[in-house]
Amino acid sequence: MFNEEEIDRRYLLRRYNDLKILLVADLHLGFEAEWSRKGLETREPTWSYKVINRLKKDIKETHPDQLIILGDIEHSFAHFKGPEANKNGIWVSNRWLREKALSYFMEQIVEVHDLKISLVRGNQDTSFVKSLNQRVEIFPQKEASLFGQLGVFHGHMKPSEIVLISSEMMLGHVHPSIDLVDELKIHHKFPVFAKLTVTREEVFQIFNYQFEFEEIGLIEQVPITILPAYNFYLSGFTLNQSRKKKTFPVLWNLIRHPKLRIQLTNGIELGKLEDLIQ
Numbered sequence: 001m002f003n004e005e006e007i008d009r010r011y012l013l014r015r016y017n018d019l020k021i022l023l024v025a026d027l028h029l030g031f032e033a034e035w036s037r038k039g040l041e042t043r044e045p046t047w048s049y050k051v052i053n054r055l056k057k058d059i060k061e062t063h064p065d066q067l068i069i070l071g072d073i074e075h076s077f078a079h080f081k082g083p084e085a086n087k088n089g090i091w092v093s094n095r096w097l098r099e100k101a102l103s104y105f106m107e108q109i110v111e112v113h114d115l116k117i118s119l120v121r122g123n124q125d126t127s128f129v130k131s132l133n134q135r136v137e138i139f140p141q142k143e144a145s146l147f148g149q150l151g152v153f154h155g156h157m158k159p160s161e162i163v164l165i166s167s168e169m170m171l172g173h174v175h176p177s178i179d180l181v182d183e184l185k186i187h188h189k190f191p192v193f194a195k196l197t198v199t200r201e202e203v204f205q206i207f208n209y210q211f212e213f214e215e216i217g218l219i220e221q222v223p224i225t226i227l228p229a230y231n232f233y234l235s236g237f238t239l240n241q242s243r244k245k246k247t248f249p250v251l252w253n254l255i256r257h258p259k260l261r262i263q264l265t266n267g268i269e270l271g272k273l274e275d276l277i278q
Helices: 032-037 046-062 094-110 128-132 200-206
Strands: 012-016 019-024 066-069 083-085 091-093 116-120 137-139 143-146 150-153 168-171 176-181 187-199 221-226 261-264 269-272
Touching: 019 046, 032 046, 032 094, 046 094, 094 128, 116 143, 187 200, 200 221
Parallel strands: 019 066, 066 116, 116 137, 150 168, 168 221
Antiparallel strands: 012 019, 083 091, 143 150, 176 187, 187 221, 187 261, 261 269
């Protein structure tokens, strides 16, 4: 097992057309608004600040030309409207927490010199995008095919064929994790990268599309990667625990695929998911 002091790298670094690209998913900034509704007493999005500081550190260490966020830069505020009172009668505005998290992201990340930032909108991206629109590239179709080879989408919506014909695909949304049991029979949950490489025909089958073999080669291998949640305070979907309900209907064929391979965020390869099912 690895501990919290070891490497925990939740991003991907790729090079396309001589550009160094840093990819992350699911920051969920402002998630303290939900915690405050459940009883946490906070007047500052302290934990969101830490997520942003970690992203800033990763940017400084990797020196990317572009940062691509694969959805859910913010935590949904749809159900947290107006101020909420904690048990001591102190009024804490969820809107205030959101604004503080957004302002800090703008100061620490958006203001980074010579860094292009792009956002694939996720299912929870409802309010930040209005403020970021002038400073961040936001893909209007909630997906994109970039650099002539990379297809990106969040995962809450079925990707279109423009993504499916990309040479490589990346997404978030799932917050993939794995449950491992140590020699004392104690369970440990870890964030992971979930990776799959299949033929183009299988890609279309996974997302329930009719495969147009006249247009695309049958043999071409396509790598697909589900990134872990960059927000290290949030839980995730445990891939190797059985589920009766299809929690992610769009992605179910992907996250239950027998060839899906699991990699810890410290780089250790765990092998196929089917060998880890409990």
